[in-house]
Amino acid sequence: MMAREAMPKPMLQIENLKTYYPVRRGLFGRASGFVKAVDDVSLTLYEGETLGLVGESGCGKSSIGRSVVRLERPHAGRVLFEGEDITHVSQSELRPVRQRIQMVFQDPYASLHPRMRIFDTLAEPMIAHRLAKRGDVQAEVERLLQLVGLPRAAAHRYPHEFSGGQKQRIGIARALSLKPKLIVCDEPVSALDVSIQAQILGLLQDLQEELKLTYLFIAHGIGAVKQVSTRVAVMYLGRIVELAPSESLFRQPRHPYTKLLLGAYHPPDPLLRGMDRPIIRGDMPDPSRLPPGCRFHTRCPYARERCRGEDPSLTNDEHAVACHYPLA
Numbered sequence: 001m002m003a004r005e006a007m008p009k010p011m012l013q014i015e016n017l018k019t020y021y022p023v024r025r026g027l028f029g030r031a032s033g034f035v036k037a038v039d040d041v042s043l044t045l046y047e048g049e050t051l052g053l054v055g056e057s058g059c060g061k062s063s064i065g066r067s068v069v070r071l072e073r074p075h076a077g078r079v080l081f082e083g084e085d086i087t088h089v090s091q092s093e094l095r096p097v098r099q100r101i102q103m104v105f106q107d108p109y110a111s112l113h114p115r116m117r118i119f120d121t122l123a124e125p126m127i128a129h130r131l132a133k134r135g136d137v138q139a140e141v142e143r144l145l146q147l148v149g150l151p152r153a154a155a156h157r158y159p160h161e162f163s164g165g166q167k168q169r170i171g172i173a174r175a176l177s178l179k180p181k182l183i184v185c186d187e188p189v190s191a192l193d194v195s196i197q198a199q200i201l202g203l204l205q206d207l208q209e210e211l212k213l214t215y216l217f218i219a220h221g222i223g224a225v226k227q228v229s230t231r232v233a234v235m236y237l238g239r240i241v242e243l244a245p246s247e248s249l250f251r252q253p254r255h256p257y258t259k260l261l262l263g264a265y266h267p268p269d270p271l272l273r274g275m276d277r278p279i280i281r282g283d284m285p286d287p288s289r290l291p292p293g294c295r296f297h298t299r300c301p302y303a304r305e306r307c308r309g310e311d312p313s314l315t316n317d318e319h320a321v322a323c324h325y326p327l328a
Contacts, residue, residue: 010083011182011214012045012068017077019063023288035287037063039238040077042314045182050208050215052229052246054222054261058284060238061218062106065184068216069103070094081182099129102175106187108167112159118145118170119155125177144173148203165196172203176211184216189224201227222265226250234258237287237295244319254321256300294324302327 019038022031037060045051053061066072068079070086078087086097105111112121122141126132132140142152148169159167168188175183185204189197201224207213219225225232225246232249234242234257242255253259260280282299285291291298297307306324314322 009047010044011047011081012043012216013078013080014041014043014045014064014068015078015080017041017064017067017079018075019060019067019072020075033288036060036238036290037287038067038074041235041238041240043233043240043243045214045216047181047214048208048212049230050217050228052225052232053216053218053235054220054225054232055235056261056284057220058287059235060287061220061235062186064235065103065186065216065218069098069101069184071103095129099131099178100180101182101184102178102180103184103186104168104171104175104188107191108164108171109159109191111171112167112174114159116158117155118157118159121170122155122174122177125174129178131178140177144177147176147207148173163196164192165199168192168196168200169203172200172207176207180213182214182216184218186218187220188217190219190221197221197224204228222262234261237284237290239295239322240314240320241296241322242320243314248319252327254319254326255296255323256302256327257296259327294322 017038018036018040020034020036023033023035024030025032041064043051053064055061063072067074074087078085080086081097081101084097086094089097119141122144123137126137126140127134141155145152145154150166150169150173154162159170162170188204189200192200204215205228208215215228217225217228229246232244232246233240234255236257242249242253242258249258250262253262264280280299285295285298293309294300294303294307294312297303300307302325304325310324312322312324314320
């Protein structure tokens with residue numbers, strides 16, 4: 001993987017992003033509050049790297065991905081792609097941007113149209129964006145299938161005829177059909193068997209090297225993030241609590257939440273499985289009623305009085321952490 005020094009060119013810049021969802025109650029469904037899924041998040045993704053975004057379910061990481069591709073409209077903040085502000089552009093202006101930013105979804109079963117042949121699923125985006133003439137589409141579809149390790153005959157079959165791993169390969173091929181620069185991978189292996197997960201992760205890494213792709217890789221599985229990421233951002237209750245090069249973060253986490261998250265990961269070595277490991281106590285607070293101070297203090301074994309009243313900011317260094325008392 002590429003070192004940060006070799007990636008001076010930002011591809012994606014997320015600045016003070018806020019994505020809120022209204023909490024509706026009562027007979028008329030009036031908004032009585034907001035779930036702050038993404039609350040003042042800033043990230044930079046460099047060309048050619050994989051930025052892993054990890055955290056528990058409900059922390060807001062998928063909302064960041066959906067906001068980047070504009071499947072969700074942000075409440076505030078900006079998303080810049082190759083220097084262009086795409087946060088509030090119209091649907092017609094967004095069309096050429098979506099050619100360069102694609103998404104691989106979590107559920108390969110739900111992401112494919114059950115009544116469309118695989119050929120039509122892959123051909124339709126290329127024709128709609130005028131990236132291939134009708135006479136060349138057959139060859140392009142076969143090339144895409146070959147890229148993701150599927151036979152040419154797969155083009156004439158329907159989604160229900162494939163396994164989960166094969167469906168995800170088709171989802172990756174569909175994302176590649178528009179020749180994007182950035183792919184947002186929203187938990188692309190979490191619905192797959194462990195052995196198939198390894199195959200899909202290996203495929204994504206091979207495609208990145210061959211096609212010079214950039215990934216925003218969203219997952220709650222530490223193992224997948226560790227395998228593919230150049231840098232890792234750890235998210236908790238709508239905020240980034242730690243951001244560091246992958247090697248540094250896994251070797252010496254500085255935020256208590258990251259340490260506990262890593263402690264919950266069970267490596268494949270059977271000799272290590274029996275070791276005592278710290279676990280995260282309690283449940284995540286209601287995101288519509290955030291606790292005062294540090295959002296993790298209600299579950300943090302190291303919390304002090306300051307943590308209960310003062311919200312820490314993310315430091316501005318290579319191994320950034322949002323903690324009043326970071327771990328050594």
